[in-house]
Amino acid sequence: MNLNIITVPTFYGCDKKGVELGPKTLIVNNLISTIENCGHKINEIIDIPIKIDDKDKFNTNKQIKYFDKVIPMVKNISKIIEESHKNNVFPLVIGGDHSISIGSLAGFSKSFNDTGIIWVDAHGDLNIPSSSPSCNAHGMPLACSLGYGHKEFISIFEKTIDPKNVFLFGIRSLDNWEKEFIIKNEMHVYDGNSFDNIPQNTMIETLNKYIIKNNIKNFHLSFDIDVFDPFIAPGTGTPVKKGLSMENVKNLMDKLLSSLNIVSMDFVEFNPLLDKNNKTLNACLEILDFTFRRINK
Template sequence: MKLDIINMATFYGCDKKGVELAPKMLIDNDLESILKNCNHKINKIIDIEIEQNFDDKFKENKYIKYFDKIIPSVTALSEQICKSYSENNFPLVLGGDHSISIGSLAGFSNFFKNTGVIWIDAHGDLNTPSTSPSCNAHGMPLACSLGYGDEKFLSLFKNKIDPRNVFLFGVRSLDDGEKDFIIKNEMHIYDTNSFNLLNPELMINTLKKYVSKNKIHNFHLSFDIDVFDPVYVPGTGTPVKNGLYVDEIKSFLDKLLSAINIVSMDFVEFNPLLDKDNQTLNLCLEILEFLFRRINK
């Protein structure tokens, strides 16, 4: 498989500096070699331009921080995702914070029909400007892809993703508005308790039946490292206790990736400035290797 590695070195969506350093940190620690050893070819490494200007964070939008900085970068990412697909490459997007998924999900849904999303995250990221307690865009990307949010974000999406085609795994921190959204839109959600009570086989079989019945051909995978229990990932900005263990995630991913067709992926929220003894860095590299030994094999 040919990969385009797309670097989105931004902290604007989380308003906590350090996460923008993650793409370079991963590349500098042999990610390219790791992916090649998984029998993939690196087509190219692409840096999306991020405006470096830290003036008034509410300059253009009083409900979304750094809105004027986020819009051009996610627009550029959306266009690059479509270009990668058109050249038969697999886009691997390295964040940066989770607001980057506004761009990757837009490119994904604009290019493919019959789409689904796998969202692996401690958070739902289903807030809108009116429901977000923090005004941070990294809590809004999934909602945008479903047709809810700021109009400029929504204008990037030619096609909305069906909320019923979204599967959230590991979620355990939801705002009230997000809880209502999930119930109203009949979304599939498996929290930490689900991993304790259900074996991965059961979760994957349920997913496979739905995918087959509704003829979903292509999935975007979005992986936020805060899905792990904080003991494993000191280097992330929004940790949530009672997270998943590394072995749990691996067992689940092993079955998931043999069941569905993943055509693109985000990897987000690694903050090197918060890491301890490279613990989070090493886990990030380990998980990326684990994933790319299994994606589309």
């Protein structure tokens, strides 16, 4: 298939420098040839310019850091995603921190009906400004896509996504608001313990039954590298213990990609400054290679 690779070198959503170096580090370490060797064609590499300015993180909003920087960035991403879909090109958004998903999910939701989300992450990212302990926008994108959060974030979405059509995998760090939100909205969550206690075939069979019943046809895949155990991927700003192994993640991705129509993807939170002996870089390239050998084939 044809791909656009959209790179977004931002740290504004996590307030920890180094993650903005992730996209370039992956590119210079053969990300393009990795994807091409999987049988895909790179249509265009689109670099979203991000001006680094960390002087006043609460300049325009006391509950969201760098709000005035994040808003134009995610609007830009949304437009590029929507344009990619109009041209029948698969958009792969490389972060940067997870706040970029506000834009990628907005563009995805504008382009398709019958939508669902696969969220592979250690965190739920379901906070709203008043519930966020950190005031970091990277903890808010999934909530925004469901219609919850700051009104300027929500305004980017022409359509919001049904929370029941969201599937979270590898989650093991949730704030109280997020826990209550998940229960109230009957969301599908497979936490870290699920991978020890539930066969993955059972997970996917349950998912597929729900998808067929509710006629979900198009999925956005959001992959945060902190889903891995920190031993595998130390180079991320929000590591959480007892994460998934490479084998677990590959098995999951293999089953998901063989079952679902993934129409867009983002890949986030690789911080090269926190990496150790290139372990995280190698894990990123390995799972991207694995993913793009299977996606929509």
